[in-house]
Each structure stands twice: as C-alpha cells, then as structure tokens.
Amino acid sequence: MLRNWSARNIRLYFTTLRSVVLDGSASYSIGSGGDIDVARPSSIAGAQAADYSINIVGFAKYQQLKLSGVGGPLSVIWYNPSFPLGYIYPWPLTSETITLDLMIPLSEPANINADVAFPTEYDEAIKYNLAIRIAPEYGKEPSPTIYALAKSTLSAIESKNFSEQTEAVDLEIMKLANNRYDIDQG
Numbered sequence: 001m002l003r004n005w006s007a008r009n010i011r012l013y014f015t016t017l018r019s020v021v022l023d024g025s026a027s028y029s030i031g032s033g034g035d036i037d038v039a040r041p042s043s044i045a046g047a048q049a050a051d052y053s054i055n056i057v058g059f060a061k062y063q064q065l066k067l068s069g070v071g072g073p074l075s076v077i078w079y080n081p082s083f084p085l086g087y088i089y090p091w092p093l094t095s096e097t098i099t100l101d102l103m104i105p106l107s108e109p110a111n112i113n114a115d116v117a118f119p120t121e122y123d124e125a126i127k128y129n130l131a132i133r134i135a136p137e138y139g140k141e142p143s144p145t146i147y148a149l150a151k152s153t154l155s156a157i158e159s160k161n162f163s164e165q166t167e168a169v170d171l172e173i174m175k176l177a178n179n180r181y182d183i184d185q186g
C-alpha cells in the first residue's frame with residue numbers, strides 16, 4: 001500500500017532523531033554525502049539541546065535574528081530544504097551537540113523487520129486504507145464510513161505534504177527571481 005502511495009507521488013515521510021555536533025559553523029549541509037550524512041529531510045520537526053528546545057523558524061525570522069546580532073545559547077534553526085543537499089543555519093553560532101527530529105522521505109525499508117516511525121497524522125490514513133486493502137482477503141466489504149475515513153485522512157496527508165513541498169519550491173523560485181533570468185533571452 002505504501003509503495004502504491006509513493007508510485008502515485010503521494011509524498012510519505014517518517015521521523016527519525018539524529019544527534020549533530022555543531023562546531024560554530026554558519027551552516028551545515030544535510031543529505032547523502034553532506035556534513036550530516038543522512039537522507040535529505042523534507043523538513044525538521046523539532047530540535048533539542050541538552051536541556052532546552054530550539055525553535056525551528058522560517059527564513060524571514062532567521063534573518064531578523066541574525067541581523068539583530070543577539071548572542072547567547074543556540075535558540076533557532078532555519079532549514080533550507082534545497083536539493084540535492086539541504087542546509088541548516090543555526091543562530092547564534094555555537095559549538096554543542098543537538099538532536100534534530102527529521103522528516104525523511106520514505107524509501108524501501110532495509111528489511112521487513114525495520115522499525116519506521118511515522119508522524120502521528122499518518123496513523124488513521126494507514127489504518128483505514130489498510131482496512132480497505134485487506135478486507136477482500138477476509139471476504140468482507142468495508143463500510144461507507146471506512147471508505148470516507150480512508151479518503152479524507154489520505155487527502156489530509158497529501159495536502160500537508162504538498163504544502164511543505166511548495167514552501168521549499170517557493171524559496172528556490174525567490175532565489176531565481178533575484179537573478180532576473182529572462183526565459184526569452186535564454
């Protein structure tokens with residue numbers, strides 16, 4: 001079922017925690033072969049230092065804080081999910097270990113026993129769509145309520161994941177707009 005959703009271009013993500021050692025750099029690449037060598041996350045759901053939470057902010061808020069020059073312990077991270085590597089921008093710059101809660105695009109699990117943690121909003125979509133998928137094996141026909149719940153919960157995931165995808169694309173479009181590329185002049 002999950003393979004089918006991926007084939008239909010329904011973006012699916014799982015969550016994973018990753019410890020990262022910051023060395024005071026202004027940015028860190030994240031993705032296969034990057035400073036943080038994991039599958040490139042679509043977003044960062046949260047971040048935690050040893051004894052406090054770190055805010056995940058958008059570009060505008062990050063720029064405001066960076067321009068203010070306020071120091072102190074790490075308080076915010078902006079994530080630019082560019083491709084092929086994403087970039088994490090911490091502020092203020094510090095050297096410490098943090099834990100990131102990453103939203104990683106689902107790929108084929110390494111084996112049938114691999115644990116995969118999905119965001120909680122996936123629970124009902126998986127449950128109700130799986131009920132429809134396996135009902136014929138048990139000689140059953142799902143109720144109209146199950147069909148409606150399966151459709152609405154899957155639509156909710158599609159909408160949420162599409163909006164996150166367009167936010168990343170919007171940032172790339174803004175970069176291109178600043179370069180003033182004219183398609184007519186090739």
